[in-house]
Amino acid sequence: MEPGPNLKRTTIRDVAARAGVSIGTASKALNGQGKLRAATRDRVAAAARELGFAPNVLARGLLAGRTYTVGVITTDSFGRFSIPVMLGAESALGAGQISVFMCDTRDTPERERQYLDMLLSRRVDGLIVAGRRIEPRPSIGPTLGVPVVYAMTQSMDSDEPAILPDDAGGGRLAAEHLLALGRRRFGHITGPPRFLAARMRARGFCDATAEAGMPFTANDVLYGEWSEAWGREAARLVMRTTPGVDAIFCGSDQIARGVSDTLRVIGCRVPEDIAMVGFDNWSPMVLGADPPLTSVDMCLEDIGRVAAEHLLLAIKGEPTHGPHTVPCRLVVRGSTSPETP
Amino acid sequence: MEPGPNLKRTTIRDVAARAGVSIGTASKALNGQGKLRAATRDRVAAAARELGFAPNVLARGLLAGRTYTVGVITTDSFGRFSIPVMLGAESALGAGQISVFMCDTRDTPERERQYLDMLLSRRVDGLIVAGRRIEPRPSIGPTLGVPVVYAMTQSMDSDEPAILPDDAGGGRLAAEHLLALGRRRFGHITGPPRFLAARMRARGFCDATAEAGMPFTANDVLYGEWSEAWGREAARLVMRTTPGVDAIFCGSDQIARGVSDTLRVIGCRVPEDIAMVGFDNWSPMVLGADPPLTSVDMCLEDIGRVAAEHLLLAIKGEPTHGPHTVPCRLVVRGSTSPETP
DNA sequence: TGGTTCAAGGAATAGGTTTTCCTTCGTAAG
DNA sequence: CTTACGAAGGAAAACCTATTCCTTGAACCA
Numbered sequence: 001m002e003p004g005p006n007l008k009r010t011t012i013r014d015v016a017a018r019a020g021v022s023i024g025t026a027s028k029a030l031n032g033q034g035k036l037r038a039a040t041r042d043r044v045a046a047a048a049r050e051l052g053f054a055p056n057v058l059a060r061g062l063l064a065g066r067t068y069t070v071g072v073i074t075t076d077s078f079g080r081f082s083i084p085v086m087l088g089a090e091s092a093l094g095a096g097q098i099s100v101f102m103c104d105t106r107d108t109p110e111r112e113r114q115y116l117d118m119l120l121s122r123r124v125d126g127l128i129v130a131g132r133r134i135e136p137r138p139s140i141g142p143t144l145g146v147p148v149v150y151a152m153t154q155s156m157d158s159d160e161p162a163i164l165p166d167d168a169g170g171g172r173l174a175a176e177h178l179l180a181l182g183r184r185r186f187g188h189i190t191g192p193p194r195f196l197a198a199r200m201r202a203r204g205f206c207d208a209t210a211e212a213g214m215p216f217t218a219n220d221v222l223y224g225e226w227s228e229a230w231g232r233e234a235a236r237l238v239m240r241t242t243p244g245v246d247a248i249f250c251g252s253d254q255i256a257r258g259v260s261d262t263l264r265v266i267g268c269r270v271p272e273d274i275a276m277v278g279f280d281n282w283s284p285m286v287l288g289a290d291p292p293l294t295s296v297d298m299c300l301e302d303i304g305r306v307a308a309e310h311l312l313l314a315i316k317g318e319p320t321h322g323p324h325t326v327p328c329r330l331v332v333r334g335s336t337s338p339e340t341p
Numbered sequence: 342m343e344p345g346p347n348l349k350r351t352t353i354r355d356v357a358a359r360a361g362v363s364i365g366t367a368s369k370a371l372n373g374q375g376k377l378r379a380a381t382r383d384r385v386a387a388a389a390r391e392l393g394f395a396p397n398v399l400a401r402g403l404l405a406g407r408t409y410t411v412g413v414i415t416t417d418s419f420g421r422f423s424i425p426v427m428l429g430a431e432s433a434l435g436a437g438q439i440s441v442f443m444c445d446t447r448d449t450p451e452r453e454r455q456y457l458d459m460l461l462s463r464r465v466d467g468l469i470v471a472g473r474r475i476e477p478r479p480s481i482g483p484t485l486g487v488p489v490v491y492a493m494t495q496s497m498d499s500d501e502p503a504i505l506p507d508d509a510g511g512g513r514l515a516a517e518h519l520l521a522l523g524r525r526r527f528g529h530i531t532g533p534p535r536f537l538a539a540r541m542r543a544r545g546f547c548d549a550t551a552e553a554g555m556p557f558t559a560n561d562v563l564y565g566e567w568s569e570a571w572g573r574e575a576a577r578l579v580m581r582t583t584p585g586v587d588a589i590f591c592g593s594d595q596i597a598r599g600v601s602d603t604l605r606v607i608g609c610r611v612p613e614d615i616a617m618v619g620f621d622n623w624s625p626m627v628l629g630a631d632p633p634l635t636s637v638d639m640c641l642e643d644i645g646r647v648a649a650e651h652l653l654l655a656i657k658g659e660p661t662h663g664p665h666t667v668p669c670r671l672v673v674r675g676s677t678s679p680e681t682p
Numbered sequence: 683t684g685g686t687t688c689a690a691g692g693a694a695t696a697g698g699t700t701t702t703c704c705t706t707c708g709t710a711a712g
Numbered sequence: 713c714t715t716a717c718g719a720a721g722g723a724a725a726a727c728c729t730a731t732t733c734c735t736t737g738a739a740c741c742a
Contacts, residue, residue: 009464009486011728022692027730034731035689053460058399058408059728062697067399078424087419087445099459102443118440121395124352145350186376228629254629261631265605283625286594288569289601352698363722368700375701376719398700433732687716692735697728707737712715 010051018047061123069099071119073140075107076132081300083136085130085151088304089311096312098125126311129153130304134164135196147314151307152300153172154323161314162257162323163307165298167197170328171204174249174277174296177330179212181337183247183275186216187238189259190251191226198223198251201279205249214339226251231258234305239266246274253278253285254291260335276335291334301327351392356537359388361513371396387539395678402464410440411652412460414481415472416448416494421623422641426471426492429645430652437653439466459480466521466653470494471645492648493641495664498569502655503664504648506639508538511669512545514639515590515618518671520553524588527557528579530600531592532567539564539592542620546590567592572599587615594619594626597634601676617676632675643667 016026021044028034029044047053061067069091076082090100103115119127129140132151139155140148148155154162178186188205191198202221209216222237224230231250235258238245247341250256256278260270268274270291278286281297303326310320343480354409357367362385369375370385388394388450402408413430431441440467444456454525459466470481480496483487489496495503517525529546532539543562550557563578565571572591576599579586591597597619601611609615619627644667651661 009461012730013728023729024693024731025691028691031730035691037690040690054458054556055730056403057463058403058726059697062397062699062728062732063397063730065697078419078428083419083424090445097609099442099463101440104431118352122440123396228631232631254625257629284595288598290569290573354698364699365701365723366721369721372700376721378720381720397698400727401700403698404700406727683742685740687738687740689738690736693733695732696730700726702725703723706720708717708719710715710717712713 009056010053012053012055014051015044015047015053018045019050019222029263034341042140064126066315067123068097068215069101069122069124069195070126071103071124072120072128072130073103073105073112073113073115073119075105075112075132075137076130077268078102078104079132080280081132081152082130085304088301088306089128089130089151089308090304091301092308093307095117095313106167112140113136120144120146126315128304128307128311129155130307133195133197142221147311147319149307149311149314151303157232158323161310161320163303164323164325165197165300165303165311166325166327167200167298168204168207169325170296170298171201171206171249172208173328174210174279175205175212177294177332177336178247178249178275178277179209179214181275184214185242185244185246186214186220187222187245187248188216189222189224189234189238189240189248189255190222191232191255193223201251207237224255226254228254228258231255231260232262235256235262236266239268247276249273249277249279249280252257252262252338253280253282253289253293253295256295257285257289257334258291260293271334271336271338276328281331286331286333287316289335294333294336295331297329297331299326299329351394352399353394353396355392356385356388356394359392360385368524370455378456403655406677407466407656408464409438410442410465411467411469412442412444412456412463412465413445413469413471414444414456414460415473416446416453416478417469417471418447418475419443419445422473422493422513422622423471426645426648429642429647430469430471430492430649431645432642433649434653449665453481457485458498459508459514461485461487467656468500469645469648469652470496471531471648474536474538475508488652488654488660490648490652492644499664500662502651502661504645505664505666506538506641507666507668508541508639509545509548510548510666511620511639512590513549514545514669514671515620516549516553518635519588519616519618519679520550520555522588522616525555526583526585526587527555527561528563528583528586528589529557529561529592530563530565530572530575530579530589530596532565532596534663540593542592565594565596569595569599569602572596572597572601573603576600577607580609588617589615590618592620594621594623594630594634594636597636597676598630601630601634609610612675612677612679617674618671622672627674628671630676635674636672637678638670638672640667640670 012026026044029041074082105112126149130151136156139157150162154217177245197320222234260273278295286293286295353367357364367385370382415423444665446453468489471492477495477497480498491503563575593666619636622636627636
C-alpha cells in the first residue's frame with residue numbers, strides 16, 4: 001500500500017519467472033517474435049495478464065533509439081487556436097502510439113528555449129510548433145537534429161514545413177455564400193491590418209465579389225481591433241457610410257457579436273435586413289448569438305492532424321517542405337438563413 | 342543533415358572522450374558529485390558545452406526508477422475549465438523539472454482506460470485527474486501504484502485527495518459585494534439543479550443574504566441551463582416576478598450575457614438600475630460585455646497549482662487525503678461599479 | 683547408426699546514465 | 713625508508729527490454 005517511487009512495478013523479469021522461461025523468451029512471446037511453441041506463448045501471456053504487466057516504454061525507447069513521444073510547443077497560452085490544433089495532432093499521433101508533451105511558452109522566447117531544451121533532453125522524436133498568428137516567426141532552431149513542423153504559424157526559413165489555414169479561401173467562402181443568397185451590398189469589419197490573417201481574409205472576400213461584378217474593394221474594408229467593442233463601433237460606421245448595406249462579413253466571431261449588438265439596438269433585423277457571417281466558428285460565441293451566427297470554420301483540428309501527418313513522414317525520413325494550406329468550411333446558421341436554427 | 346532517428350545525439354561518452362576522462366568521472370563532474378579536481382570539472386563542463394550535451398532523461402529515469410513525468414487526464418475536452426487547471430499544474434510541476442503528458446478522454450470511459458494504460462506503461466510518477474464538474478466520479482483506479490490527485494472533480498472514494506473550488510464561498514462573495522453596494526432586492530439565475538456547483542453557489546448566496554437579514558431564499562433561485570438563451574429568457578421572468586429588483590447574480594458569465602442582452606432591450610440600465618455579477622470570470626465573455634461584467638473567479642490556476650503540490654507531496658511519500666477547497670476571488674468591473682471600466 | 687535439419691528456447695549484448703566500490707599515486711608521518 | 717592516508721579518477725553494476733546469436737534436443741533420411 002506504500003505509494004511513491006519506492007514501489008516496484010512488475011517487470012518482464014517477473015513475468016518470465018512466473019511463466020518459467022527466460023527473459024528473452026518472454027519478450028518474444030509478448031511481441032510475437034521468434035520461434036516459440038503456442039503453449040509457451042499462452043503461458044507467458046497468461047502470466048503477463050495475471051501480473052498486470054505493461055512494458056516499460058523508457059527501456060524500450062532507450063534501446064530503439066527513439067521515444068515515441070513528440071513535443072508540441074505553443075505560443076498561444078493554450079488558447080482558442082492552439083487547443084483544437086493540439087487536439088487534432090494528438091489524435092493523429094495517438095493512433096500511432098505516440099504521446100505528446102504539451103508546452104505553453106506564454107509567448108516568451110526564454111520559456112521557449114527552456115522547453116526546447118527539456119524536450120531535446122527527453123529525446124522527443126519530433127516537434128510541432130503551434131501559434132496564434134500565421135505570420136512567419138523566427139525558426140525555432142535550424143539544426144536541432146529532430147524534425148519540426150509548424151502549425152498555425154510558419155518559420156521565416158520558408159523551407160521548413162508549415163500547415164496553415166486558407167484564410168483567403170475562407171473570405172471567398174463567405175462572399176460566395178452571401179452572393180448566392182442574393183445579397184449585393186457588403187460591409188467587411190475585421191481586425192488590425194498588421195495581421196496577415198485579416199488581410200488574407202479581406203483579399204479573398206474582395207476577389208470573390210469582384211469576380212461576381214460587385215463593387216466591394218480593398219478600400220471598403222474596415223480594419224480595427226479583434227474585439228466586440230470595435231464591432232459595436234464599426235457597425236454604426238457601416239450603417240452611416242454604406243446605405244442599403246444588406247450583408248456584413250466579420251473577421252472574427254467576437255467582432256460579429258459586437259456588430260449584432262448594435263444592429264439590434266438600432267432596430268435592424270438579422271438576417272432579413274442584414275445577413276451576417278463571422279469567422280472562427282467559436283462555439284460559445286456563435287451559438288450564444290441571437291440568431292446563431294453563420295461562420296467560417298478554419299478546421300483547426302484538421303490543421304493539427306495534417307501537421308502530425310507531416311511530422312510522422314519526417315520521422316520516417318521523408319520530410320516535406322514549405323507551407324501547406326488546409327481549406328476552411330462554412331457553417332450556415334440563422335444569421336444568414338432564417339430556416340436554419 | 343540527415344534528419345530522423347538515425348541521427349545520433351551526443352552522449353556523455355562523447356563528452357568524456359573529449360575531456361579525456363572516463364564516463365563515470367564525466368557524470369560526477371556534471372552533477373557535482375564525488376571528489377574531482379576543479380580543473381577536471383571545468384574541462385568536462387567545457388566539453389559538454391561545446392558538444393551541446395544534454396543528458397538523456399530516459400536513461401536517467403530508468404536508473405532512478407522514476408521518470409520525472411506526470412499525467413494529467415481531463416474529461417473536459419481541453420475546455421474552459423481544465424485548461425487553466427492544467428496550466429497551473431504544469432507551472433508548479435515544471436519548476437520541479439517534471440514534464441506533463443496531457444490526455445483528453447473526451448469524456449469516454451474507454452479512452453480513459455486507454456490513456457491510463459499508456460501513462461502507466463510510460464511509468465509516470467503521478468496522476469492528476471481533472472474534470473468539468475465537481476460531482477464525485479468513479480475512482481480512476483484504487484490501486485494503481487501511483488499517487489493520484491483529483492482537480493475540479495472528486496472521487497467517489499472520498500479518501501482520495503481532491504482540490505475543488507469553493508463554490509459556496511463564491512456565491513457568498515457575490516452577495517456580500519452586492520449588499521455592500523446597498524442593493525437589497527436580488528435575483529439569482531443559474532444552471533441546472535443537478536449540478537452540484539449550481540446548488541453550492543446558490544446556497545452560499547442565500548446564506549449570505551440571510552445573514553444580512555434579506556429575504557432571498559432557495560425558493561427564489563431560478564434554475565435552468567448554462568446558456569445565453571436561458572439568461573435572456575430568465576431575465577424577463579425575474580423582471581415580471583420580482584418588482585424592484587436591483588441586483589442579479591448569475592451562475593455563469595454566459596447566462597449573464599443573456600441577461601444583459603434582455604435588460605438592454607427592455608431599457609434597464611446596468612449598473613444604475615440593476616447591478617450584475619457573473620461567475621467564471623471568463624475573459625472573452627466578461628470583457629466583451631457592455632458594460633464589462635463583474636464576476637467571481639474560481640482561480641482555476643491556483644487549483645491546478647495546489648493539485649500539483651499535493652501530488653508532489655504524495656510522490657515524496659507524504660500523501661494527503663480527502664477534499665480540499667481553494668477560495669474564489671471577486672473581480673469588480675463596470676456591471677456593479679460605474680467608475681470601474 | 684550417423685549425420686543433417688529444424689524447432690524451441692536460453693545467453694548475452696546494447697542502449698545512456700548514475701553510483702558504488704576499487705585502484706593508483708603522491709605525500710606526510712613515523 | 714616504510715607505512716598510512718587522502719585525493720583523484722577508473723571500472724563495473726544496475727535499471728529494463730529487444731534482438732542476435734548460440735545451444736540443445738528431436739526427428740528425419742540415407
